[in-house]
Amino acid sequence: MTGQAAVASAELAGVPEVGQQAPDFTLANQFGEPVRLADFRGRNVVVVFYPFAFSGICTGELCEIRDNLAVFEHADAEVLAVSVDSKFALRAYAEQEGYEFSLLADFWPHGAVAEKYGVFDEESGMARRGTFIIDAGGTVRYVVVNPRGQARDLTEYRRVLAELAEG
Numbered sequence: 001m002t003g004q005a006a007v008a009s010a011e012l013a014g015v016p017e018v019g020q021q022a023p024d025f026t027l028a029n030q031f032g033e034p035v036r037l038a039d040f041r042g043r044n045v046v047v048v049f050y051p052f053a054f055s056g057i058c059t060g061e062l063c064e065i066r067d068n069l070a071v072f073e074h075a076d077a078e079v080l081a082v083s084v085d086s087k088f089a090l091r092a093y094a095e096q097e098g099y100e101f102s103l104l105a106d107f108w109p110h111g112a113v114a115e116k117y118g119v120f121d122e123e124s125g126m127a128r129r130g131t132f133i134i135d136a137g138g139t140v141r142y143v144v145v146n147p148r149g150q151a152r153d154l155t156e157y158r159r160v161l162a163e164l165a166e167g
Contacts, residue, residue: 014118015130018143022047022134025113027082027104030090035080035102038138044077044164045134046157049119049127053085053093053103057151061129064154066099071154075161077133080104084111084126119145133160 016022022045026036037045048065050058065072065079072079079101083090090103106113111127114120119130131152133142142160146152 014115015143015145016117016132016140018140020140021138022132022140023113023116024138025116027106027113028087029102029104030087030094032087035104037080037134040078041138042136044075044136044161046072046077046079046161047117047132047134048079048081048152049114049117049130050081050083051124051126051129051148053083053089054096057129057149058083059097061151062099063097065101066097068154069100071158071161072101075165076136077161077164078102082106082113082127084114121148131157133157133164135164 022037024036024038026034029035050061052058062081081101082104084106086107087105090105094103106127110125111120114127117130117132119128121128129146129150129152131144132140135141141164144152144156
């Protein structure tokens with residue numbers, strides 16, 4: 001499997017590459033509960049960084065995941081959506097949109113996990129649109145980072161998850 005990167009390579013310094021171990025993290029979800037990446041070992045994980053709750057493109061992307069959650073479940077994949085918003089904003093956002101997956105608050109220290117993944121944009125104070133599909137052993141199997149204003153393609157998620165599900 002190969003990943004792709006849709007933004008200039010100079011902007012991708014620090015982005016984990018396919019084949020590397022995914023950096024571990026612990027963040028609060030929309031209910032204030034701690035969620036640790038390492039706790040999902042044995043399952044596939046899709047970590048989706050997005051700029052802000054309630055914004056147009058982000059809502060469209062997350063609603064597409066919500067509406068196709070069976071694709072992720074079939075691949076035994078947990079979706080963890082990460083933004084720099086507070087857990088309070090994320091809870092309201094999840095309730096409004098009916099998200100049944102974890103929205104994680106990379107609020108404080110501001111953008112620290114997005115920075116670990118090389119997708120924090122210091123100029124704007126937000127995460128770039130980065131997706132990391134991580135296998136059951138914690139290895140990054142797919143990476144995409146899209147430029148500002150460009151939504152990600154769920155078709156690629158389907159392809160990679162199908163490959164992981166096949167073993």
